[in-house]
Amino acid sequence: MYCCTKVNDDIIWIGVNDRKTPRFENYIPLDAGVTYNSYLIIDEKICIIDGVEAGEGGEFYSKIEATIGNSKIDYIVVNHVEPDHSGAIKGLVKLYPEIKIVGNVKTIMMLKDLGLNLKDDQVVVVKEKDVLDLGKHKLTFYMMPMVHWPESMSTYDMTDKILFSNDAFGSFGTLDGGIFDDEVNNEFFEDEMRRYYSNIVGKYGAPVNGIMKKLANVEISVIAPAHGLLWRKNIPEVFKKYQLWANMEAEKEGVVILYASMYGHTAEMAEVLGRELGNRGITDVIIYDCSKTDQSYIFSSIWKYKGLMIGSCAHNNDIYPRLQPVLHKLANYGLKNRYLGIFGNMMWNGGGVKGICDFAASLPGLEVLTEPIEAKGAVTPLQRDKLIELASIMAEKLIAERK
Ligand SMILES: Cc1cc2nc3c(=O)[nH]c(=O)nc-3n(C[C@H](O)[C@H](O)[C@H](O)COP(=O)(O)O)c2cc1C
Ligand SMILES: [Fe+2]
Ligand SMILES: [Fe+2]
Known part of the structure; x- marks a missing residue:
């Protein structure tokens, strides 16, 4: 009973x-x-x-x-x-x-x-x-x-x-x-x-x-x-x-790095970003592989943190298929009040980074921090520097908001 x-x-x-x-x-x-x-x-x-x-x-x-x-x-x-x-x-x-x-x-x-x-x-x-x-x-x-x-x-x-x-x-x-x-x-x-x-x-x-x-x-x-x-x-x-x-305001200082990767090059870029944020005093950094973590958990973290970085490999001239529904739902919900960094990887004519840029352009409430960083396979030293610069700008923006 x-x-x-x-x-x-x-x-x-x-x-x-x-x-x-x-x-x-x-x-x-x-x-x-x-x-x-x-x-x-x-x-x-x-x-x-x-x-x-x-x-x-x-x-x-x-x-x-x-x-x-x-x-x-x-x-x-x-x-x-x-x-x-x-x-x-x-x-x-x-x-x-x-x-x-x-x-x-x-x-x-x-x-x-x-x-x-x-x-x-x-x-x-x-x-x-x-x-x-x-x-x-x-x-x-x-x-x-x-x-x-x-x-x-x-x-x-x-x-x-x-x-x-x-x-x-x-x-x-x-x-x-x-x-x-x-x-x-x-x-x-x-x-x-x-x-x-x-x-x-x-x-x-x-x-x-x-x-x-x-x-x-x-x-x-x-x-x-x-x-x-x-x-x-x-x-x-x-x-x-x-x-x-x-009001779609973040709760906390921190960065969600969401990536889509088949062979690991985009994942490597995410790793660089995460470590460089950590080196600059950002204690809450969460990296998600969109193929692994269910989008509901990714959503929850994005609602929590002010910083967001999204990376995708190119896939048939588009964003990677597992990332598409996440970005589609974020756009549908009208995500705003977030700093955004964009990165990705390609071999021929791209598509992943372009898709993320289109997503960002549809959401005026997102502040895109730098030009997107797109590598062709292995990350070059110059691209690595650009990733470090993105991490650095993100960290500065977040730290400037500390009360
Ligand atoms: C099914 C498939 C489709 C792809 N489509 C594209 C494409 O449209 N444009 C492009 O530049 N690269 C394309 N690529 C190549 C990958 O984007 C490229 O290898 C990239 O470096 C993979 O990044 P990753 O190591 O993070 O998976 C494709 C690869 C596969 C397997
Ligand atoms: Fe309900
Ligand atoms: Fe209910």
């Missing part, structure tokens, strides 16, 4: 740890799993906030039963209809036919689009700052369109000051011990929150700024997201990170 995990005396975490699904949205590796957090409020009216993924329904329903026995459920608030949160709702409605679905106009429309056959008397439509009275707990709603879908909203418990923030402030990783940030080593979750943000929400900085503005004067004792750790000790730090990310 599942144990009930308390958020407080009358709010229970009934989420699930998913260690089976290999990839989130079928492309982002879940090396440390993911949770679908759901919360059950026990009050005069019983209310669930957010559901779980369809395949996790069994555990979800068992936890509900373990918590409330044969009682009926009055409401489920659907903050977001993406199937990781709404998949198990169909089954829930079958088990609890009297339950009312609480959402905004778009939520209800989208649930119907996903095949949920809802009648008018099964739904409660809410809009910004409406209040749902459960008895002791009064819930209100803050719309947050595009964080992460058009219908996304967050629910705020005005009684206990708990923000059920759905995808906002979420992180990958299962909850294996504690569920709060003061109960676990949360360094891991900070990284997984950034990997979640940069890959899932990263494109939507302006909408994230919108919800941050709405929440600026809201007293919050707990952030209870729909994925990963609950925050109650480090709320100001988490808000600070979100504010930086919303």
Whole structure:
């Protein structure tokens, strides 16, 4: 029998740890799993906030039963209809036919689009700052369109000051011990929150700024997201990170060197750059081979650090195939506020460096530091000097920003 995990005396975490699904949205590796957090409020009216993924329904329903026995459920608030949160709702409605679905106009429309056959008397439509009275707990709603879908909203418990923030402030990783940030080593979750943000929400900085503005004067004792750790000790730090990310500002001094190489010449150039940055006092330098490291981790590091260097060998007049999707997604997300260095390798007429230059030209928020450095096979002494110069300019720029 599942144990009930308390958020407080009358709010229970009934989420699930998913260690089976290999990839989130079928492309982002879940090396440390993911949770679908759901919360059950026990009050005069019983209310669930957010559901779980369809395949996790069994555990979800068992936890509900373990918590409330044969009682009926009055409401489920659907903050977001993406199937990781709404998949198990169909089954829930079958088990609890009297339950009312609480959402905004778009939520209800989208649930119907996903095949949920809802009648008018099964739904409660809410809009910004409406209040749902459960008895002791009064819930209100803050719309947050595009964080992460058009219908996304967050629910705020005005009684206990708990923000059920759905995808906002979420992180990958299962909850294996504690569920709060003061109960676990949360360094891991900070990284997984950034990997979640940069890959899932990263494109939507302006909408994230919108919800941050709405929440600026809201007293919050707990952030209870729909994925990963609950925050109650480090709320100001988490808000600070979100504010930086919303504006696509880097968190830290450091350089990500991302390269694509078949025979090692571009890799050698990356090594020179990395060492020369290290020689100049840059302590955080991370070199990624794009053929090896999944792009979700590369994204997370790019969101963290101010410096970026991208190198590619030429491949059929283009960027190397494994690098293309990374740059495509970065362009799609509108990466900005980064210093960029460009390098690469070729044998005939090039293509890799040209492709990176086109990528950079499409993103006005990137500051390209030097002319691109393109070697033909083995790196010449002159090209080596140019790499050292690039590292030196990057280091100077970063060091000049130290406070
Ligand atoms: C399939 C394939 C396609 C290539 N296409 C080009 C090209 O379009 N233009 C070019 O200058 N070199 C091309 N090359 C040569 C490589 O870019 C060149 O050998 C480069 O030095 C490889 O860098 P690396 O050692 O970092 O892998 C190609 C090589 C291969 C295997
Ligand atoms: Fe989502
Ligand atoms: Fe989600």
